[in-house]
Amino acid sequence: MFASLLLLVLSFHFVEGSAFEPTLNCSQYSDDRHVLNSLPFKVTILDNSSSCQQNPACARLNAQNQVYDLALDLVPTALQVYCLTHLQSLYIFGYITSGYTWPIPYEIGKLTNLTYLSLSYVDGKDIPETIGELKLLRTLYLLAIRITYITGALAALPSLTDLTLHAPLAELPSFLSILPLNHLGILNGQFTTIPEDFFRNLNPTLSSLTIDISHLVNLGPFADLTNLTTLGITGDGMSVLPWQFTYMTNLKDLRFQGLNCLSAFPRNFTRGVTYLDLSKNCFTQLPAPLLLSETLANIDMSYNQLTDLSTLALSRSPLSVVFLPFNQIQYIPPEIINLSESLSYLALYGNQLTTLPAEQIVKMKKLTGLDVQFNNINDTEKARLKSIFAANPNLTVYF
Numbered sequence: 001m002f003a004s005l006l007l008l009v010l011s012f013h014f015v016e017g018s019a020f021e022p023t024l025n026c027s028q029y030s031d032d033r034h035v036l037n038s039l040p041f042k043v044t045i046l047d048n049s050s051s052c053q054q055n056p057a058c059a060r061l062n063a064q065n066q067v068y069d070l071a072l073d074l075v076p077t078a079l080q081v082y083c084l085t086h087l088q089s090l091y092i093f094g095y096i097t098s099g100y101t102w103p104i105p106y107e108i109g110k111l112t113n114l115t116y117l118s119l120s121y122v123d124g125k126d127i128p129e130t131i132g133e134l135k136l137l138r139t140l141y142l143l144a145i146r147i148t149y150i151t152g153a154l155a156a157l158p159s160l161t162d163l164t165l166h167a168p169l170a171e172l173p174s175f176l177s178i179l180p181l182n183h184l185g186i187l188n189g190q191f192t193t194i195p196e197d198f199f200r201n202l203n204p205t206l207s208s209l210t211i212d213i214s215h216l217v218n219l220g221p222f223a224d225l226t227n228l229t230t231l232g233i234t235g236d237g238m239s240v241l242p243w244q245f246t247y248m249t250n251l252k253d254l255r256f257q258g259l260n261c262l263s264a265f266p267r268n269f270t271r272g273v274t275y276l277d278l279s280k281n282c283f284t285q286l287p288a289p290l291l292l293s294e295t296l297a298n299i300d301m302s303y304n305q306l307t308d309l310s311t312l313a314l315s316r317s318p319l320s321v322v323f324l325p326f327n328q329i330q331y332i333p334p335e336i337i338n339l340s341e342s343l344s345y346l347a348l349y350g351n352q353l354t355t356l357p358a359e360q361i362v363k364m365k366k367l368t369g370l371d372v373q374f375n376n377i378n379d380t381e382k383a384r385l386k387s388i389f390a391a392n393p394n395l396t397v398y399f
Ligand SMILES: *[C@@H]1O[C@H](CO)[C@@H](O)[C@H](O)[C@H]1NC(C)=O
Pocket: 025, 026, 027, 028
């Protein structure tokens, strides 16, 4: 009963959507300005020094008065947008709550000069095959609510190097792996397997990957990504960093999201990482392989279970920005000064510190920021520490 009601509501929207869409006839517009003026809302025209990306309802025109950059909020009925055939970049932001269905219209295939296309909150079920006409497209960002299958026409885009599909895909299509991809983002996918040669085909061109692995039953294919430099993982229930990641020997930037409880790293994990986000995990110590890294400069381990910083002080890494808020840190050893040559910012708010080795910290050469708000440092102690820190005007301490 409830399901059929829902169906009725959905089909009503569909009928409403198509009934009011005008047929596209571009010859009724004398030029691009005429198209802009015909839209049912005002479009701000920017000079070409700033991008439209941050500005909904914004256009930029070239010297011939042709629109080459356009950003719009949802325009389900304003199909004349697809008469702007000089467009090089197009951003459309839809809204789930708008009450309109927002399928990608097949007219998108007219925009053959597009190099950048970003469509958000699309709620149609398909990507029209006409997308295969966009031969110059380099970047495609798609945030879609109901698209579960991807048209094979995407495989016909010879310039596509940056692809993000934020959609509940039922499978990861093999043909995506023949694209010359440099960056791939696959989020909210519902598939459980990665085709066997998928990552092998993308290596070594693929340097950046953002992927939700929470439904995957086998991480084996990740071992093929030996030239990846940037990896963002959304996972669920991981307690150990998968060994497949140890084959990514060029990894520089690794970030985790999701509900994980990582507490250990494989001993042979690459030592070349420079940026590591391990926030919201279960580490009680800094992972030993990282302390030996000769490159690690930025680390975020907020929301873990660290209790003291003794191992951090032993680190040989060139640690510069260290984020450790919301742990249970009670103690900072005076050896923290061993990080004097590199540490520039240390965030420790939301811990259980009662004091700090201020006599050492004040001598740290590079340190310019220390945040110890929301700890258990009493007012008398704060006053004492402040008088010591006053000796270093380069250092700002937030109590
Ligand atoms: C398209 O618009 C032009 C100019 O308004 C008009 O002359 C022509 O008949 C229209 N074509 C169609 C197929 O409606």
